[in-house]
Amino acid sequence: MTGDYAARVHGEEVQKERVDAFLRGGSATSQRGAGRVDMRLRRVGATSHDxxxxxxxxxxxxxxxxxxxxxxxxxxxxxxxxxPPEMQPPSTLTVPEADVADLGSIIAAALAHSPAARALLSALETEQHIPEEAVRDYYDRNRDRYLTPEALRRGVDPYGATAGPADFLTYNQVRDGIARELRQAAGRTAFFGWLDHARTGVEYAPGHEHPGDPSHQDHEHRH
Structure with missing residues (x-):
């Protein structure tokens, strides 16, 4: 039915009902980590004017x-x-605070509630090659992250002259964790690039534009 779509992807319609279902199910919580999401889903305390x-x-x-x-x-x-399984409207929409800060509320919410988005991100992460030199360089440049528990208790300055090899976890102890973190970061960068490209074929119905689109009066610069 004409006018029942929220967006078109290369001419194929994404129905408004999918957005309505997500909104009906998405009752946000006020717990730690969901602050920006809560603002967008249920503007508690908003005045009649806004x-x-x-x-x-x-x-x-x-x-x-x-x-x-x-x-x-x-x-x-x-x-x-x-x-991947279909995305189900959330009964409670919660997103970790760190993910909102790193990804923005839109992408963080999509990854929290879309099995397809998570599957794609996982595939992109798997494809990333992290050179051994990059892992070693990260270890050498971030010595403060690899102090031993005892060194932390003693308040050792990781970059001071008195810090010795025994004050640090060895490279072999932390190497796999560093590689995993770098691969995750590279996967997220690839996901952002994929999304920017994928959105080029999208046309929005009036009232469904991107929240940051400056062509409408309510636009926001946040994502």
């Missing part, structure tokens, strides 16, 4: 979460990945 704008942005924000799920689902199919 409530319409908040509701418009709430819908635009939810459209982006649903769209990422749709784009990821299509990309998983193109990559012959196992079909």
């Amino acid at each position: 409530r319409p704008a908040a509701e418009r942005q709430r819908r635009r924000w939810a459209t982006q979460v649903v769209l990422i799920d749709e784009l990821a689902r299509r990309t998983c199919a193109k990559r012959d990945l196992p079909p």
Whole structure:
């Protein structure tokens, strides 16, 4: 039915009902880690003057979460990945604080609630090659992260002249963890690049534009 879509991806419609279902299920919590998400889902305390704008942005924000799920689902199919489960409207929408800070609330929410987005991110992480030199360089440049518990208790300055080899975890002890962190970071960068490219074929219905799109009056610079 004409007008029942929130967006078109290369001409194929993403139905408004998917956004509505996500909004109906997405009752946000106020617990630690969900602050920015809570603001976008349920502007508790919003005045009668700013409530319409908040509701418009709430819908635009939810459209982006649903769209990422749709784009990821299509990309998983193109990559012959196992079909991920459908995204279910969350009964409670919570996203770790660190993920919101690192990824932005839209991508963090999509990864928290879209099996397809998580599957794609996992595939991208697996594809990243981290050279041994990069792992070693990270270890050498971040000595403060690898003090032993005893050195931490003594307040050893990791970059001071008195710090000795015994004050640090060895490279072999932490090497796999560093490589995992660097691979995760590289995978996230690849995911951002994929999303920027995938969005180029998207057309939004009025009222479903990106929350940061400056062409509408309620736009925000945050993601």
